[in-house]
Amino acid sequence: MPPGRRLLSRIQTSSTYQSGAHKAANSGHADDRDANIVPLATMAVLPKHAHIPDIPRDTNIAFEMLMYVFGFFVMCLQYINLYKTVWWLQHSHANYGLNFYLIDPYLAIFLCVLMSRRLIWCFVQEIYGSKANKGILYMLVQFCKIVMVTVAVGILLFTGYQVLRSYSLLYCLFLCCPIVTYIFLFGPTIKPLYLKSLNWPSLVTEKSTPRHRSNLDKDYVLYHNCVLTPDIIREEVEVLKIDFNNRVKQILFNSMLTAYYMTFVPLCFAQNTLFYDTWWVGQHVFLTWLSAFLMLCAHFLPPNYLDLMHRCAQHLGRWQKVEGRHAHVPYNAWSELQVWPQGALVKHVRGLFKAEGVNVTAEPGNSMHGRFYFLFHRPLRVLNWMLVLTWILVGYQFFCLLQCSEWNHIVCMSIVLFCNYYTLFKLLRDRIILSKTYKDDDNGQN
Template identity: 60%
Template sequence: MPGGRRLLPRSQAASNLVHRSPKSESNTSNGNTPTDDMASQQQVILKHVHIPDIPSDSNLLFELILFVYCVVAMCMQYINLYKTVWWLPHSHATYAVNFYLIDPHLVLFLVLLFSRRLIWCWVKEVYGGKSSKSCCYWFVQLLKLLVTGCALSLFGWAAYHVVLTHTLLHSLFLCYPLVIYFILFGPNVKPLFDRSLVWPASVSDKSSPKHRSRDRDNSEIVLRHTCSSSPEAIREEVESFKQDFNNRVKQVLFNSMLCAYYVGFVPISFAQNTLYYDAWWVGQHVVLVWISAFIMFMVHFLSPKYTDMLHKCALHLGRWQKVEGRHAHVPYNPWSELQVWHQGALVKHVKGLFRAEGFNNTAEPGNSMHTRFYFLFYHPLRVGGWLLLLTTLLIGYQFFTLTQCTEWSHTLTLAVILFANYYILFKLLRDQFILRQCYRDEKTLLQQPKE
C-alpha cells in the first residue's frame, strides 16, 4: 500500500481536534464556544507557600558594611597606584606606599562621600519615627543636627581645597555621576532623600486591600500582596510592584556605579601624570568593585520576602503565548479583561491568537511588561539563582587571579576584597537552601483545595 497523507476538509479536521458533546453543541449554536464553561470551571484556587523569617541585615548595618567596604577598596586602589619597592637595597623609599603623593583633602572628600548614606540612614532610622516631647527626644534631634552639620562642613571644606589644589578639568571628574543620575531618575531629587526610595520598603505577609500601606507609626511604607479574584485588581497590583521593582533596580545601578567610580576611577584620574602604574590591574579593580557592590545592593534590596511577594503576584498574573495562524481553526473565545482564564485557554485578541499559561491567567495578551514580570518571578529561585551564579563566577575569577599574582599589592587587594564576597555568598547560599525546601512541593500545594 503506497505511503501518503490523507487530506481532510477543514471542518472535519477541526472536529477531530476538539470533541464536542451535545451540551457544547447547544452552546455553540447560541454563539458560545466550549471554552466558555471551562474558563469558569477549571480555575485554580491558589494557596501560597509560607516563607519563614530569614535573618537579614538592617539598613543601618548594611550601610555600615558598605561604608567599610568602600573605604577599604579605596585604600587598596591607592596601594596599587603608589606602592614602592622598599625592600630593594638601593631603593630610596622607606615605606611601602608613597604617602606624600596622596592628596589628603581628596581622601577626606571621598570618605565623607562614602559616609553620606550611613549618616542619612542614622538620621532617618535612629529614633526617626518616634514623636515625643521628652528631653531625650530633643537631645537626639539636636545630636542629629550637630552630626549632620559637622559632616556637611567637613565635606564643603574638603571640596574647596580639592578645587584649589587641582585643575578645573580634574575637579569636574567629581561631578560626572550627576549625568547618570539625571538619565536614571530625571530632574527629581526625591530618590536622594525619600526613605522609601533610598532603602527598600518592608514586606508583610498579612493581606491588605492596599498594595502599599503604612505601619502603625505612619513612618514607613509596607508592601503587601493581596490574593484577589478580580483581574483588574491583579493587574493593578502588578503595575504597582513593577514600579517598585524598577525603582529598586535604578537605586542598585546608580549606587553601585557610584561606589566603583569614586573608589576606583577618581584616584586614577587625580594621579600625577608622571606616575607609573599597572593600568590593567587598576582598571580590573574598578570592575571588580562595581560587580561586588552591585551584588551587595541586589541582595539587600531583593530580599527573600520581597521576591516571594512578587512570585505570588506572578502566579495570579499568568502569561499568554502567541499561537501561529495555522491553528486559527481551533475554537476560541474573545479575550475579556474581566475574566480569569484557565491554563490552555485560547483567546482572540486584537494582537492575534493567544494560549494561556500558568495556573490562572489575568494578564493582557501581547503586553510585554506582563510577560517579563511573569518570566522573572514565576520561578521564585530565578533571580536569586542568577545572583548566586554571578557571585560564584566572581569568586572563582578572583581565586584564579590570586594564584597568578606575583606582587604583594595584588595579593593583598584580592585577599581583602574576597572577604566581602564570602559574606555575600554565604547569604545567597543560605537563602537558596531555605527557599528551595519551601518551594519543593509548591505545585502540589497550589492544586489543593483551600481550607
C-alpha cells in the same frame, strides 16, 4: 487599549456567551465552542502559595555601614596600587610601604565624606530615640543628627574648595560625571536622593498581620492580595513593577557610585608621571563595581520580596500568541474581567492567544506582563542568577589570588574576596532555605 473595548468587555455576560454559542451551533460548530466557553467561569482557582520562614537580614543602617566600610577599604587598596614602594630593597629611598606625600589628603577626605551620604541620611531617618515622651534621649538624638549633618556638610565644602584650588577645572569635572548617570536613571528629580521609600527597600509583609497596620503611617509596606479579581491583580503588578524598577535603579546607581568615586577618581587625579599597572588598577575598578552590585542585590532583593513577586506572577500568568491561521479553532473573546484558566484560547485585537499558567489575568500582547511573568513565575530564577554571578566572581578572584606574586596584589585581592564571601554566604543561605521551602510545599500539595 482601543476605544470602546473596555465598555464592551464589561457588558459581556454569560447570556451573551450562550447566545454566541447558539449562533455557532447553526453554523456547525456549537459543540466545540460550548466545550471551550461554558466551563471557564468555574475553572479558575486560587494558586497555593508557600510560606516563607523569617530569614535574618541586615537592617538598612547596618548594611549602609557595611557598604561604607567596603568603599573605604577599596579606596585604600587603590591608593596602595598607585603609590606602593619597594622599601625592602637595599638601595631604596622609601621608608614606608606607600609614598604618602603623593596622596592628596583633601581629595581622600572629600571622597570619604561624600560616600558617607547614605549612611548619615539613613541614621537621620531611622534613629528616633524615645519619641513617645520626647525626653532627654530624644532631644540628644536630634542634637546628634544636627551636629553630624552640619559637620559632614562643612567638611565636604572645605575639602571640595581645596580640591578646586589644587587642580584644574578639567580634573574637577571628573567629580561631576555621575550626575549624567543619575539624570539618565532617575530623571530631573532629587527625590531618589532623600526619600526613604526610594532610597531603601520597602517592607514586605502579610496583609493580615497587625504589624502591617501599625507601620502604614511611617513606612510603605508591600503585600500580596490573593484574590481572583483581574483588575486588582493587574494593579498590584503595576505597583510591584514600579517598585522593582526603583530598586534596580538604586542598585545600578549606587554600585556605579562606589566604584567611580572610591576607585576611579583616585586614578584620574594621579600624577601624570606616576607609573602603575594599568591592567591591575582597571581590574580593581571593575571588581569593585561588581562586588558592590551583588551586595546591593542581596539587600534590595531579599527572599520575602522575591516570594512576593512570585505570588503575584502566579496570579498574573502569561499569554502565548498562536501563530498561523486558525479560522475553525474555537475561542473566546478576551474580557478584562475574566480570569482565564490554563489552555484557554482567546481572541484579542493583537491576535489569537493561548493561556499559560495556573490562572491568567494578564493582557494579551502586553510586553510588561510577559517580562514580569518570565522573571518571577519561577521563584528561584532571580536568586539563581545572583548566585551564579557571585560564584563566578569569587572563583575568578580566588584564581587571581593564587597567581599573585606582588604584595599589594595579594592584599588587594584578599580583602575584596573576603567581602564577597559574606555576600556568597547570604545568597547560599537564602537559596537553600527557599528551595527546601518550595520543595516541601510541592510535596504537601501532591
